[in-house]
Structure formats: C-alpha cells, structure tokens
Amino acid sequence: MSQPASSNTTATADSQANEVAMLRDQVKRLQGMATLGELTGTATHEFNNVLMTVINYAKLGLRNEDKASRDKALTKILEASERAAQITNTILAQARNRSDAMGPVDLSGLVRETLVLMQREMQKYRISVETDLVDTATVHGSGNQIQRLLLNLLTNSRQAIGECGTLWIRVTGVETGEEGIQQIELTVRDSGKGIPEDVLPKIFDPYFSTKSGPDETGKGGTGLGLAACKDIIDEHNGRVRVESSVGRGTAFIIRFPASASQRAAA
Template sequence: MKQFFRTLFGKISLIFLLLIFILGATEVFISVKSSVNYVCEASQKLNYSLARDLAHRFEPMLKDSLNYNAINSTIKELMVMNPKVDIYLVDKHGHLIAYFEKPEKIKRKMINIEPIRDFVKESSYGSLPIFGDDPLDKTRRKVFSAAPITIGKNEQGYLYVILASARYELAAEGIRGSYILKTSAIALSTILVFGAVVGMIFFFFVTKRLRQVTHTVRAFEQGDYSQRLPVTSDDEVSELAAAFNRMADTIQKNIRDMERNAILRRELIANISHDLRSPLSSIQGYIETVLMKDDRLSKDERKKFLETILKNVTNLSQLVQELFDLSKFDAKESKPNREPFSIADLTQDVVLKFQPIAEGLNIHLVTKLPVNLPFVYADIGMIERVLSNLIDNALRYTESGGKVTVRLERINADCVRISISDTGKGIPEKDLPYVFDRFYRVEKSRTRNSVEGSGLGLAIAKKIVEAHNSIIKVESKLNSGTVFYFDLKTYQKEKDKNPRLFVHRL
C-alpha cells in the first residue's frame, strides 16, 4: 500500500479521495444547515400568530397590576399543554417580568428587544426566520413568536414565546442527532464510494500512458535502445513521447557513430602502425645491408640502396606531415588565406605535374577548361593540395588504358565547380559515405598502382573544402568510374564577359 501511494496514480487517487471527502462533508454540512433553517422557518411561520392568540389570556391579569401568581399559573398551564414552547413576559426594554422556570436556570434576565420589535412589524412575515435570545442560554438564539401587550395602564410590554423549549430540545436532540448522523454517514459514504470507484477508473486510464512512458524509459535505460513511444494525439503526453522518440533516435545514432568510430580508431591505429612500420622496416633493412656489405657494394648498388632509403624516408615524412595537417584541421588551427587567383592556371599546373606519372601508368589525363573563367577567391596552396590529392587518388584506382578527366565549370555567377572523374572500377554504394574517412579503403588489400599514398588524401581534401565553406561530393557506379566534385566562390570583382567554350589540353 505504501508503495502504491508513491506512484503518480496513487498520489492522484489519494488527492482525489481527499477532495471527494471534503466536498462530501461540505455538502452534508450545508444540507444539515439548510434543513435546520428550513425547519426553523416553517415552525416560525406556522406559529406566527401564536403569541397574539395567547396574549388574550394574559390581558385581564395585567390591567391594573401584575398578578404574578395568576400569570405564572397561566404560563405553567400553557407550557404543560404545549411543551414545545417557553413563555416569557418582557417589558419594552427586554427585561424578563414573568416566566415559568427556576430562577437558577435563567442565564440572562434581559434579552435583546430588537428582534421582537422586528417580528411584530406587519412586514415581518416575509423576513422569516427571525432569531431571538434564549433566556436559558447566554449564546443560543431561537425562533420565536411575539405579540405586543399592555402592562398596567400605559406600560408597553411583549409576550415572548420561544418555539423550541429546553425540554423539547433535550428530547429531540438525541433523535435528531441520530437521524442526522445516520443520514450524513450514508450520504458521505455513498459519495465517497461512488466517487472513489469512478475516480480510480478514470485516473487509471488517464495515467495508463504515463505508466507506458515509465516502462519504455526504464527499458531504454537498461539497454533496449529500440524502445519507442506511440504518438496518438496532440496532448502533452504525446509531445513528451515525440520528444523522447527524437532523443532516443539521437542517442541510438550517437551510439552507432561511437561504435563505428571505435572500429575506425582501431583501423586507424593499425593502418598508421603499418604505414610507419613498412618504411621503417625497409629503411632498417637497407641500412643493415649497407653496413654488412659496405666493402663489397659497388657504387651503383650503394646509390640504389640509398635512393630506396631516401624514398622511404620521404614517404614516412609525408605520412607524418599529413597526420599533423589533419590534426590542425581538427583543432581549427588551419584557416585558409583567401586571395583571388586563376583556377584554370592552377589546374593546368597541377595536371602538368601529374602528366609524367599518368603516362607511366598508361592513363590518359585530360583537362576541360572554359575560356575566360573568372578568378576564384580561396587559398591557392590549399586548393592545389586538394587537386593533387584528388588526381593522385584517381590515378591510383584507374587501370592501365583508362582515363582521368579534370573539368572546370561555371555553375552560376557566384560559383565554379571543379570535378575529377575516372574510368576505374567504381565504389560500391555502401562504401560511399565512408570514402573520406581516414585510412578507409574500399578494397582492403593495400596493393595499388605504383603511385604510393598515405591513405589520408581524401580526408585532407574534405577538411580543406569544408574550411572554404563548401562540400566535396562523390558519385560512383561499379565498373563505370567515379567523380569527385566541389564548388568554389568566384572573385566578385571579376566579370564573365564571354560565352563558355571548352578546349581540350593534354
């Protein structure tokens, strides 16, 4: 039970029951109070002329002087005949003149005369009930009947009749109390039981969705990341469910990314270790050979060994430098130094640098450049590196006899598009989102064309393009080739005056 009231359903139910109890008790109190007022008003209206009718019995005893014995005897006789009433004779100020009670029972010798004056007015019937002081109690007020009466020759007084005598009250109190208590208990119990049943059912269905939220969140907390909440309406619970679903999707995506990053991190370490170990092992082997065969090596052999060592040192230095460059891009330390320059001239220079390598691989390397292409506004050194990395990547994965094309296009007045396409084997669609990851290889084999690379070229190219507020994209089809492309902002002071014409340069 204690655990039940700790739940939201239990707390709402308890509050509801308390409210029902308070409302029921209030209703019973108001009903009893209204019933009492109704009885008082009915009694006073029924006995409205009682004092006036009784006044005729007292008038002969009050003409010349007060005959107390006769007055008391008459009061006693009337009270015996009607035990519901208490009869008093009061003067115009409210002092008691005659009554049939023991003196010690009288708690006040003087009563408030104003209610009596209000009652004897002709218009008082519509203002009932009117309550007056009870001489037998210092605080109690009761309904009454009153009539003016002349005491002696000229003194004004009143016959004051309490309609619920002390004896009647004593007899009726127990009966009334038992009825009121019984009626109140039945009414309150009915309200509580009915309200509790209806309220519990209602709140059970209202909190059902909240319990479902709790169950789903707990399951999610315990590792079941597939848990989601149904969104069935537009209320606050549905908004909470939608927010949880979005949060769960984000968390699940982040977990997948973390798992993928962990795999990539392991592969990165393995690849770095391999790329460092291979040239180091080669350098070590050639140096040991030179040391062991120092006297027997010819001049040409020594030169060949040293050239191989230099090549491996150069590759190793390039790898370290590219790792260092990537770390600077990650830390936002490398920012482009923008300036206007001719992208056509830069592209031509980079292609000429790779032309001998392409010829050695029997690959046709061509450019397609428009005439009078506007200047672009970028970091010339960084863009040269992007072009070099993309052309190098295309040459390494294009077979002998294939073709690599470098194309520049004027997309609009603000952009120039640079694209590098090849006729290689292409990239599977499932691998396209990862081609810019460090050391990611579509073919896990590390045997490639004779042009060696560090495996970081595309990652560096992506970072450089993003630093220029652009995006590098890739499109590929298996056995049809691959194209990488990105856009650069033009230098706004330049005007494109001539129509676009394409020429082929070797």
Template sequence: MTTLAPAADPAVDPAGASATAWPDATAALRAENDALKARLRDAERLAAVGQLSASVTHEFNNVLMTTLNYAKIGLKRSDDPHVVKAFTRILEAGERAAKISESLLSFARGGEERRDTVRLAGLLEDVLVLTGKDLQAHRVRTQTDASGDPRASVCVPQVQQVLVNLILNGRQAMPEGGLMTFTLTDNAADGTAEISVRDTGAGIPREALPRIFEPFYSTKTLGNGSGGGGGLGLPLCRDVIEAHGGRIRVESALGRGTCFTLKFPRVG
C-alpha cells in the same frame, strides 16, 4: 558534534578543477588540433611528391637532353639557317623545364596561406604539367573540357595538393590504365565555379561513400596495387575546400568509376 562540509565554491567543479580553466583548455586543444591538421597536410604533400618524383625527374632529364643536343647544333652551325631552328628548340625546351620546376616548387610550398585570385583553368593546367608524366607512365589518358573561364580566390599550393591527391587516387583506381576527365564549369548564375576529376576505375562501394571523408577510413588495402591508404587524403581535401568556402562531393558506381567535384565561390 556535527561537522559541516565547506560550501562548494561556484568556481570549482566537483573534481576540483577550476571552471574558468575549461575555456583555456578548449582553446589549447583547438590550437593543437589545427597544428596536427597542418602537419597531416604536409605529410600528404610529401607522400604525393614521393610518388611523382621518379616520373618528374625522368621527364626533366629528357627536357635537359633536348636542350643540350640542340645547343651543340647551334654552336656548330653559327652561319646556318638551322641555327634559328636550333635555338628556337632550346627556348621551347627551356620554357618546358621551367614550367615543370615552377609547378613542383609551387606544390611544395604548401605552408603558404596567401590567397590569390586565379584562373582555375590555369591552376588545373599547372597540376596537369606536374602529374602528366606519371599518368602517361601508368597508361592513363586525359581529357579536359571547359565551360567558361572562371576565377576564384584560392591558396594555390593547397588547391594544387587537393587536385594532385584526387588525380593519384584516380590513377591508383585504374591499375590497367584508363581515362581521366577534367571538367571546368562556370556557374555564373549561382556565383560558383567547379572542377571535376572523373576516372574510369573500379568505383567505390555504395556503403562506403558516406564514410570516405572520415579521418583514417580508407577503401584501399595493402596488396591491391594502391600501396594501401592512411585514410587522411580525402578528409584533408575536404578541410581545404571548405576552408575556401566551397564544397567537395563525390559520385561513384562500381565498375564505372568515380567523380569528385570541387565547388568554389566565383570571383568576378
């Protein structure tokens, strides 16, 4: 007697899984991947805050000491011309303290997805307030060049995170100190704006350049003074910039340094 195998159900694959389940599984994997990327961005942000916290706290204490000292002078000389000067200094120091705390709070609010049209020069200035003391402590000088005053629609905390990551990478590439140059370019003709971060560090080997945006790939090693690298910072930088409709590119030469350029769609 011949036994006939049941006809194959077109909705079932040979392994017995429903074909209609594949789209659902793909969507679930995509959602999980997006959630993991968000968690990695948060982890990178916390790591960057940890590296900056000591320098920022030190500067904040210096600002507060200035505020307290001049407040005492103002209280003792209520009828003296020095009062105006003393309280002017109090105002300046207080504004400086507020700027530092606002920059740190803005950077820490990385979960926000809201985009605002901002001056890129102002965004860069806020990041330099946040990182300035850390760069000074590591003997890194800064120079800023600007061509125009372009605006872009960005999620400010996310772009701040990208810039902080690039600045810390550049600082780590210059263990003996050096120069970090920030260039802001308004490309009105092609509707884009650029921020470049250039260091005078060791540079990246030519063979490594094609891979630096790959997850978990890193040119840093434990013991070279950089603290090692998880290979997640640059891939996350690329994801953030591309999500803004932009591009990130890198140029580097051994012994001469590295330049990262962020390109954004220009607004206005």
C-alpha cells in the same frame, strides 16, 4: 576563495579547444611541407627525363652533320627546354607561395600547373587526360591548399584507374539566376573501378581506405588523402558530391564560391 566548478570546467574546455586548434594548424603546416616535397620529387623525375632528351638529341646532332638531322635534334632540344621551363616555373611558384592566406585563385591555371607535374605519372600508366577548362575561373581561397586538393584527387583517380584509362577534368562557372556566376565547379571524373554503394558514405572518413597500403609510387592507402580533401573543401566554404558506379568510374564534383572579381566580371 576557490573558483566555482563551472568556471574550472569552462577553462579546461577552452584550453583543450586551443590545443586542438594548435594541433590542427601544425598538421596543416606539415601537410603543406609534404605537398611541396611531393611536388619537388615529382618534378625531379620529370626534369631528369627532359634532361636525358636534351642530352640524347645533342649527341644526335653532333654525330650527324646533315642539316635534316641537326634541325630535328635542335627542334627536340627546344621542345624539351620549354617543358623544363614549365616544370621549374611551377615549382618556383609553389615554393614562393608557402602561405595559406586566402585570395583570388585561378582554378583553371592551377589545374594546368598540376597536370604539368603529373604528366609523367599519367603517361607511365597510359592514362589519357582530357580537360575542359573555362578561361576565367577565379575562386576565393588558398592556392597551396587547392593544389593539395588537386594532387590528392588526381592521385586517387590514377590509382582507381590502374592502367589504360581516361581521366576527365572540367572547370566551369555556375550561374545563379540573374546574379551571374556565383560558383566555380570543378569535376574530376575517372574511368576506374568505381566505389561500392555501401562504401561511398565512408570515403571521407579519416584513416578509411579500400587500399591495402601505398602503391609502388609511395602514394595512397593511408586513408588521409580524401579526408584532407574534405577539410580543404569545407575551409573554402565549398560543397562536394560524389557520383560512382562499380565498373564504370567515379566523379568528384566540387563547387567553390566564385571570387569577388569573378562575380563582378560576370
């Protein structure tokens, strides 16, 4: 006895839905691997700079026997070594936590870690970074996914600025009546060229880009960065609004639900 046409249609739709879900999971895993690769590549350049500082000041200390020169060399070597430890700790933490499982995430801490890896790039383009990060800002989410969001936003802002500009990053709690802090707000604001009003509604569309292609660092121009950001925000039950003015810059304001521990502490 043949199956009704409606049953066959439903089975086909379910099969297609499952296939789409599997493909989305594969894309997320590939994006996670790409993010880890990007972090490792960035950290390699950062670590190489630190290593050259150590080598050069070690040579300086060996060439000069006076106490002042050696003290200066040892101080610079210590500072460079401490920065190297920051870089390796950030990469090791990312490598250990490859899971996208949800849990409490310290958003301010994640911003600081991400800026450690982006420092060389910001310095290269002479971009000043100003932060205003509340001490305790815990959201419920995936640290991997949110760091991917941060990397995409910071890279996008750096490209919008070009050279010699300012990037502001703010993390704060948002209170709702007498219930205390219910949301954590992340703001990434740049002094870049801004986004035209007619383009603004399209910036989160997949494959839409105002750039002709990746820049000299190999980043941007694919139209996938901001689309991925929107997916991550949606998956975390967050909301995003964009404020932009041509010639004055752009701000991404994102609100995530605060974690249960954050709400309880408030």
